[in-house]
Amino acid sequence: MRWRLLLLELTRREFKGRYVSARLGVAWAILNPLLQMVVYTLVFSKVLHVGSEGFPYPVWALTGLLAWQTFRSSVLAATSSIVDDRTVIKRVPFPRSFIPLSIVLANGMNFLLTLPVVAVLIVASGVRLHPSAVFVVLPLLLVLALAAGVGLLTSAMTVFYRDVRHLMEPLLLFWFYASPIFYEREAVPARWRPLYDLNPMVGIIDLTRAVLLRGAVELEWPLLASLGVTAVFLIVGALAYRRYAPRFVDML
């Protein structure tokens, strides 16, 4: 494929560019999400007392945050990515979608880098790391696909409406609380659950915990919904690029 190298180079640039100016370099790539997880976990385990499927709460919350952090930072960075890279876009006619996609891939690398640390934390808190943990690539692929779909859509919208960037923060805050990261899905009233499960993060987070902690994957409704919604986002995002990417330059 002619453009394979470009996606690789852009991902490398994204990954390096984010931490290159910091002293600790790649260490920040791991530390940053971990520190956030620690803060969240401390706050939620001490302030709120909620169920955690029988696992120690910090580990349980941590495994939920893993996919969410990847999703959140991918989408936030992707949203403004086309606008941020306008100087390059004005000069060279490469496939525009590679810019948000490379951001998603760089965040996927972050996820993989954080993984060993998370594994250590799981074991350290006395939980047996289930052998099915190797299948953690499945929720990773799913969350990357979702982030790609959403990121394609929001980055294209940002070219035409710069305020989309500002809308993303509150939207993601809402999305965060509408996902079972610090509370169990079962805490949501049963009659709301069909609607709640339409949030693709519900299925993704449950899948992460299933492979890392429970060792049992049930292909139930939330996971199916997650696959479906992710597919819809990917299709809409791809269509948005097909239609509008050739004209991005005119709005930059």
Place this chain on the structure above:
Amino acid sequence: MSAIEVRHVSKRYRVIDRRPVLALDLLRVLSLRRLPYGEFLALKDVSFEVARGEAFGVIGNNGSGKSTLLRILAGVTVPTSGEVRVRGTVSSLLELGAGFHQELTGRENIWLSGAMMGMSRADIRAKLDEIVAFAELGGVIDRPIFTYSSGMQVRLGFAIAIAFDPDVLILDEVLAVGDYAFRIKSHDAIVEMRGRGKTVVLVTHDMHEVVGFCERALLLNEGVAVLVDTATKVVPFYIQTAGARGGQRYLNVGRLSLAFSDGRLLLFRDAVLLTQLTGFYCSFLAARNWFDSMQAIWQLTGQSGSGFVAEGRFLTLPMTLIVEAEMRSEREVRVAVRGRVHEAFELDQYHASLLVQSQYQRWAAPPAEGDFPPIDVASHEWTLVNARPLAGRRLEVLPAGELPRVALVADDERFAPTVLNTDHAGNARVLQFLRRGLGRWEPGERVLFAGTIEIGPAADSV
């Protein structure tokens, strides 16, 4: 086979006062009101071709659409309508300086740029040393770009643009930057590429570069392709009109375009120049000196969609010229020249002349008709062509090749119709209406010449 084909390309931009706001636009859509967008045509029905191996210049004032055209050719944006075909691989260097990732090193940027041009790992590895050497960045290639001077960035950009041996190279005002030595070096590199049948499209404000470099050129004015011809024809024309001091008007009806530029009126059909040198103009003989209408200080005093009025004040003649032109159709332009005399003076003669391309071989002043003799290389003066005095109020040149018949028709018979060749430098045929023996002119306004320029077959002869 041509390397670039551009057919009827238009590019429309929305004119927005400020960035659109999603929430506000949604409200407007919900309220079913039309969104308040203006529109701006950056390119209007532009057509041209560039042959393989040709160097093609694009010139025009700022805001004439050059950069938009280059962006379309480079493929970074698409035309609103029309068709563009570029054959082979394209490399472009648009918008100076920008485009490198400032945090990454020069080497990393070479990889990134190469990848953006669709190159493979092997391609880039093979060319890397060559790029570094050409850009003369041996010592600093592994430093981040933000430590580079702008000249170094331009050098690197140019080296990358030519490294992968594109079939078509598109350059926007880049050779002008960089020091003299690098200009010569990049110039030589382009010449070498052209020697191997590569095509170059160049936007520049350096007219010497266009003439010295390009076989053909396109002149853009407000998004319209005014002229597509050899560089040696387009550049002098552009310099004449661009140097205009304020009396400038460009009009277009169908295939015919008209440019008024400080006392001269030029005609084009399908972006081919019909007139030559000064086009239609007037000249006055007073106190043994000729005063050309181009010497006056011109100002547009009125304009409509198809016509204009301009006033030109002579500094050394107590008279103001008033030129009124109206494009009736793509075949007919009405012209009237009036003189407003401020204080009495002696006027010996004056003429209204139309200079046309030397490709025209035959003239007519019905019923008389004749051939133009060739314009002698040794001739330094205008020479009379018609052997006997002519009569009537119609002078024309008959079609020659692609060029249509052009006629200058006076409304009245006060004039002596005359047909001339210019000197060799002017290289034009002249249709002239001359008035002699005038004497003292009193203050007041009078019509000096009124008539019609007809292009193509005369209405009554079809």
